[in-house]
Amino acid sequence: MSAAEAEAHFVISDLMSEYSELIDQDRLEDWIELFTEDAVYRIIPRENVEQNLPAPIILCTNKNMLRDRITSLRSANEYNLHYDRHIVGSLRTKRQSADAWTATASYAVFQTTLEGQSRLFSTGRYEDRIRRENGAYRFAEKVVIVDTFSVPTLLATPL
């Protein structure tokens, strides 16, 4: 492990934490800024991955599509109807080229309703590509593999 490798792991770990922190704090406009302009964001059920059926539940193929998604989310839900809480397990990173890494981690998301009930909402895995542009680490691809096609409520906020 070189010092450069250790530093990249450290910075990517911080990026992953910021990613879920911004969702959990409902700061989705800031969350978008963690992506590159050409970023791909996909949510796929695990069943499809294992059967090589790549049909995603959600697919955004650039940052503008993510912006649109957040805009419509804001107009559809004037009030936030639940709180999210991400717990992200230990992170693995691998350098792919001078400025590109893959990053994987498991996650569990819990939701708390306005009535104060917390429950398990989704478990799954991130399989991401990270790129460094002008010194900043950003998601070039975020793939969320959800453990089940059956998502208990509408997928309003991102995972």
Add this chain to the structure above:
Amino acid sequence: MSAAEAEAHFVISDLMSEYSELIDQDRLEDWIELFTEDAVYRIIPRENVEQNLPAPIILCTNKNMLRDRITSLRSANEYNLHYDRHIVGSLRTKRQSADAWTATASYAVFQTTLEGQSRLFSTGRYEDRIRRENGAYRFAEKVVIVDTFSVPTLLATPL
């Protein structure tokens, strides 16, 4: 990232792990020793944070108050009625001065009853201040922001 910064992150991560390990093992007298003498320990519901109502569920403004709390906990509960299990997600640290850091992380706590049933107990977030005194890293402030005011059972053990 300097070597000193990386080392501080590493040590604070270990402190965070020890914090939840000691609660989960019901070693609360040792757990107190992770705090500075002037430490503040607060549990606040997320609703209050977002509405700028700082009224805490629990507030201890120094280590002696924490000691009193553990003493009364011990006399009230002769037998431990459940097991706690903390899962703490990835940690973010930021140096604030030569010997002070902020540290944030999300957590989920599960409880297992003596009958052997495990369930989700609480999710939330730590927003802490860490201070180094005589070479040891300690909590100068521990703020537990719980995702719901509605805590399913009495808050007996710390979060």
Add this chain to the structure above:
Amino acid sequence: MSAAEAEAHFVISDLMSEYSELIDQDRLEDWIELFTEDAVYRIIPRENVEQNLPAPIILCTNKNMLRDRITSLRSANEYNLHYDRHIVGSLRTKRQSADAWTATASYAVFQTTLEGQSRLFSTGRYEDRIRRENGAYRFAEKVVIVDTFSVPTLLATPL
């Protein structure tokens, strides 16, 4: 913290992630390769640990026993009846000798049925010994302390 210590922590963290990744992806034959030939694998309920009753739920005292277990698991369950998802909390490592470490972490395992229902399956703690052999870090001992003796379904896949 020396650079060697930081590197060992980094590599052991990656080993822990690979461990749960391989179980969650049902790649149990690869999972076995994370153990030394003389590895001990034990699952013990927390109650037994606290009462000094070391009777394990599962005990394998070398790698061949682990291989047998996976072989019979494969013939008994032609189809995988659920998906596992491990979330492993922050890791603590301690060097014990030149090539040996202890490693501890808390975990939560969620299971998703083929019908798409996810639920909490098990919480507990790993208390492991890691050994470096020919440059590779492997589990010399994996102790899984489950928070309850009452495991809701048959313990088919490893924890």
